[in-house]
Amino acid sequence: MPQRGGGLDERLAAAFAHAARLAPAAPALLVGMDTPQLTAPMLAEPLSAVRRAGVDAWYGPAADGGFWALGLARPTEQLARRLLLGVPMSTPGTGAALLERLHGAGLVAARLPELTDVDTARDARAVAAAAPHSRFATHLRSIRLTPEVTG
Structure with missing residues (x-):
C-alpha cells in the first residue's frame, strides 16, 4: 500500500x-x-x-x-x-x-532477533559481512564506495 x-x-x-x-x-x-x-x-x-x-x-x-x-x-x-x-x-x-x-x-x-538496520555505509558493510551470501552483500561488493560515502 x-x-x-x-x-x-x-x-x-x-x-x-x-x-x-x-x-x-x-x-x-x-x-x-x-x-x-x-x-x-x-x-x-x-x-x-x-x-x-x-x-x-x-x-x-x-x-x-x-x-x-x-x-x-x-x-x-x-x-x-x-x-x-x-x-x-x-x-x-x-x-x-x-x-x-x-x-x-x-x-x-x-x-524478535536484534538486527542492524542500514543507515550508513558502515552499517551496510556490517550487514553484508553478517550475511555474506545474500543478494545485498553481492550487490554491495559490486559497488565501489568512495571515501566520502564510507564514513
Whole structure:
C-alpha cells in the first residue's frame, strides 16, 4: 500500500489501520526495508502458530536503539495510534519508548532477533559481512564506495 504523509509514527499507524481494515481478524507485521539480512526462517519460528499463543505483539530491536519490526496480533487503528503516535523516531531511544508503550498498554510482546538496520555505509558493510551470501552483500561488493560515502 502507498504510504500516507506525515512522520514515520503516523505512517506506521496508518499501515496498521489499513491492515486491520483489509483483514480484521489477522495479525499484521511491519518490517523495515533497511534490514536486508532478514530471512524468512528468522521469522518462521517466532511467528509460528505454537509461539503466537498468548502473544499480543512482536518487537524486533535494532542495534542502534530503534526497531526493525513491529507486529500486532489484533491490530486496530486505535491501538496503533496509541502505541505509535508521538514516539520519537530515528533516535537511540526509539525502541525503548515503543517497548514502554507496548507494556503500558498491557500487551505481551515477543522479542524478535536484534538486527542492524542500514543507515550508513558502515552499517551496510556490517550487514553484508553478517550475511555474506545474500543478494545485498553481492550487490554491495559490486559497488565501489568512495571515501566520502564510507564514513
